[in-house]
Amino acid sequence: MSCPFCHLALDKILEENEEAFAFYDLYPVQKGHTLIVPKRHIITYFEATETEILSIHRLLTSRKKVLDKELQPDGYNIGVNVGEAGGQTVPHLHVHLIPRYNGDIEDPRGGIRKAIPNLVSYP
Numbered sequence: 001m002s003c004p005f006c007h008l009a010l011d012k013i014l015e016e017n018e019e020a021f022a023f024y025d026l027y028p029v030q031k032g033h034t035l036i037v038p039k040r041h042i043i044t045y046f047e048a049t050e051t052e053i054l055s056i057h058r059l060l061t062s063r064k065k066v067l068d069k070e071l072q073p074d075g076y077n078i079g080v081n082v083g084e085a086g087g088q089t090v091p092h093l094h095v096h097l098i099p100r101y102n103g104d105i106e107d108p109r110g111g112i113r114k115a116i117p118n119l120v121s122y123p
Contacts, residue, residue, distance in 0.1 A: 003041055003091070004090060005090060005092040005094065006092065008023060008037075014066075015059060015062060015063065016059075017055050017058060017059060019040070019051055020036055020038045020056045020058075021036075022034055022035065022036050022037075022063050023035055023037075025096070029098060030100065031071060031099065032067045032071045033098050034096075034097040036060055036094065037094045037095075040052065041092055042092070042093050043091045044093055045095075060078065060095065063097055064076065067099050071099055073099030073100055075099075075101075076097065076100055077096070077100060077111060078097055078098070079095070079112060080094075080096070
């Protein structure tokens with residue numbers, strides 16, 4: 001299977017630097033949901049070099065500024081799914097930048113903790 005991120009159409013890229021690029025998620029969970037992806041084909045966050053992580057971070061920061069201006073979200077989730085058990089469906093490292101809005105879910109307390117059952121009670 002060919003990697004959809006390695007073969008992404010150039011017109012989908014919103015911004016890039018030497019090591020990474022950003023584009024809107026094709027299956028967004030929120031308006032503005034953005035993916036930041038290293039140019040080198042690696043599968044997990046733990047395979048990335050420090051330079052790649054810094055490049056991803058720079059794009060996260062830059063895209064957040066754009067989303068703040070364009071969409072004025074009330075918050076964000078930033079996440080990385082690692083491995084099938086962690087929810088990773090595309091075998092190429094990608095970092096999710098997800099704008100959040102007041103009222104988008106009934107009770108957002110706990111953030112990502114709502115994605116899996118709690119091991120302990122969350123206050």
